[in-house]
Amino acid sequence: MGAYIAVDWGTTNRRAYLIDAGGAVLDTVRDDRGVLAIERSEYPREVAALRERLGALPVIAAGMIGSTRGWVDAPYVPAPADLPALVAARADIPGEDVVIVPGVCLTGPRSDVMRGEEVQVLGAIAAGLAPADALFCQPGTHNKWVHTVGGRIVDVSTAMTGELFALLRGNGVLKGMLDGDVADGPAFRDGVARGAGATDLLVALFEVRAGVLLGALPADDAASFASGVLIGADVGSRNLSDRDVHLLASGPLADLYAAAIRLRGGRVVAVDNQAGFLAGIHAIWGLTR
Template sequence: MDDGGRVLATQRDDHGVKSVAQGGYPAELAALRHQFGHLPAIAAGMVGSSLGWQDAGYVGAPAELATLAGALTRIEGADFAIVPGVSLAEGHRADVMRGEEVQVLGANLAGLAPRTAIYCQPGTHTKWITVEDGRLTDFTTMMTGEIFALLRDHSILAEMMRGAVADGPLFREGLLRATSAQSILSELFGVRAAVLLGRLSRDDAAAMLSGLLIGSDVVARQIADETIYILADPALGSLYAAAVETLGGHATLIDSHAAFVAGIHHIWELQR
């Protein structure tokens, strides 16, 4: 990025926290600098977790970009800084995030959503985040994506989960069933029973399962008449947008990459 926050070059790869060997981060950074030049670097997300390069800790909510900038962890001799995560400890509730805070506060800063807004960041661990006047004040994590992956790959449903997941009649039916289910757990097994009894095609089972899980996720947020700003890739974002609209809310998709760029650049500017 240049001094004004304009992106000059981008590289994407699969070198996430689970694929970098212990002690391998200096080599990863060196490879990037070999390509882009010896520039100072700043990172957010799981690189700052106990599984990453160095644990960057957490700042407590409420938090804003200045809070994050004031609590960076610096890797000695590497000209490399890591943004802390955000934690929430309130009564019986305990929650944490890493990386999502930069996107959400960046979206807020860049005017991609109002200063006070509700965000949804779908993924392995979906985040529902409240920002009030530019401050991240509350959030909840739902293990929606991880549960879907576990059921798809390792449960009794696995043999039936090879169909595509896309917005359509079966996905929408799953959404609606989630609103009236006495138990989401019984509805999940009901997907298997419906296939065995010939009431549901194997090709449609994954879409139904996804609808049930995403529907239960959205229903729990009680989003009636609320506008939800969704930060996600187009495929997953469209599923959550459909869920929000079907279940009584209003959905607005936001460019998650533009949001991150705005947030990380502002943090860099604040700490210089």
């Protein structure tokens, strides 16, 4: 197995890595050439540009490139799913020396899907960054909760917390009230407490407006409180008391989720999501050779 290019191809962003045979990263390209910026017919040109930058090498890509908005529609692998299952369902692009990693889906009484996050989760387990039986949280626009048993993804839950906050911030009755910075503090924690276990989430969200208008909620705290309500509703929907939650993310949103998880009695175990992706994609690549 020689060197290759691995791409984490998301909706808005893209990260490409030049990786040697041993799994070490030799170079990295980060840009905003996510799938929303690319027409399906443009992918051969995009891959050629990456090869010009990183070398004339085979490519393996995961994430939204395998979706209906990407280059090809790589069908989801039903849970329970592990690394060999992803390899077996991969999509090979004829004549391009490109492998597309499929996502994972949950079917039955409840439906859910994921693309890209499964590589991080299974890679974290393969690299020893998390145990084979674990609960993962992956904050983002669509927060993922992933449960693994025996190194296999058995359950996925997606919460639209980030997207809903963005919609509330940009439209409707709360527009203009949520423009402040969101930070962990008393207002955020009050929001978490209000949202956790709430059966009246829509009422709790309107309390942001009412609180500001009546002086019960400082305007500068409105965004933090609203974010806390949404994240609290998400985190509070599961029993995390005295439980390890492997947080596969970094940055401000991950910090907010970490605070909320701890407030609900969970133990946060930070896991490097990039290390998880690299370990997972290298394991998948090795199984394709």
